[in-house]
Amino acid sequence: MGRSIHADEAIQDYVEELIKSGQWYIGLILGQLTNPRDYILRLARTPDPVEDEASEEEDLEDIVPKKKPKKKGSRRPKTLDEMDDSWVATHAKQVIRMLPGGLEVAGVFILSPPNISQKVTEKLRQVVYAVHRSINKPGLLPTGEITDRITLHICSLTRKITCRTYDVEDNNSNGHPAEWRYHPINDKWIQLNTSAFLDITIPVPSLRKSSTLIKQIQMGLTPFYQSLSTSIGLINGAFRDTSELLEMASGKKSRSKDKSFMMPQSYNVELMIKKGDGKKVADPQVTSVSSMIVLRGQMIGRAFIQGKPTVGDVIQAVKVDLARSISSRCVVIMLLLQAVKIDLARSCKG
Secondary structure, eight states, rough: OOEEEEEETHHHHHHHHHHHTTTOEEEEEEEESSEEEEEEEEEEOOOOOOOOOOOTTOGGGGSSSSSOOOOOOOOOOSSSGOOOOHHHHHHHHHHHHSBBOOEEEEEEEEEOTTOOOOOOOHHHHHHHHHHHHOOOTTTSSSOOOOOOEEEEEEEETTOOOEEEEEEEEEEEOEEOOOEEEEEOOOEEEEEEEEEEEEEEEEEEEEEEEEEEEHHHHHHHTTHHHHHHHHHEEETBBBBOOSSSSSHHHHOHHHHHHTOOOOOOOEEEEEEOOOOOOOOOOOOOOOEEEEEEEEEEEEEEEEEEESOOOOOHHHHHHHHHHHHHHHHHHHHHHHHHHHHHHHHHHHHOOO
């Protein structure tokens, strides 16, 4: 039996608005992946490609264009086959930074007439794997146990829905049919609050021809991610077994007469970093650096989860939120450095 997917009823109105435009769309499925079912909160269409959009992976030493830049504008692909997978993957990378812990890019969707392409299923599979590779870099973010991702095709003519799931950790996955059903997503949400004090120094080597600045920053954050993934969590100041249900552990239950709107119950989660793992400390190495990036201060984290989560699910959601937050801040730093270097380069040329 395939996965059961509960989509918010409001998505139906959004789909109808897209259909009225008379165009085809590709985009992301946003929601929460849980066992035994998934909760989908929103479909977010991917904007039309921009011709001169810069990639985050470009080396910032080569930011001054040698050729005359192209005129900025968008070019909408005429057919689905012309859609660049990397553009959707870039969209997913940007969206994932804005999502709190507990919510994920759960998959991709295509809304189109039946004659737009004979390979819709194949295209969806191709894009969902590209999205997964883009937002799940090895060793950077804590990953959950659920590796299935959703593909959804909505026919704009018949309104027929075809839904499948693929195990994105298995490159040979052929997909499985899934049940897509609209429901009012009014289950009780649980809000998770945490904070972390950071003191991270990231050296930027002088010679980095083999890797870009963003990759250097990601490598510098690896120790932080490793400490985060092995940290121990306290729920409202108490240590609980990760296999216990959260509400059983706390003994708290919330009731509301108005089931259409429920205020989220709130929990505080503290993460305790393990000091030392018994491994031999590596010998120090002298490296020539061009600059140092220092991240210091307090960072606030917040995650949301619903259903009947375990203590382990709760701690994992908080870890994911902190990891996303620190990664996003570093990207902002990179973009600021890029803007400063461009301004200095232009000033020198002028």
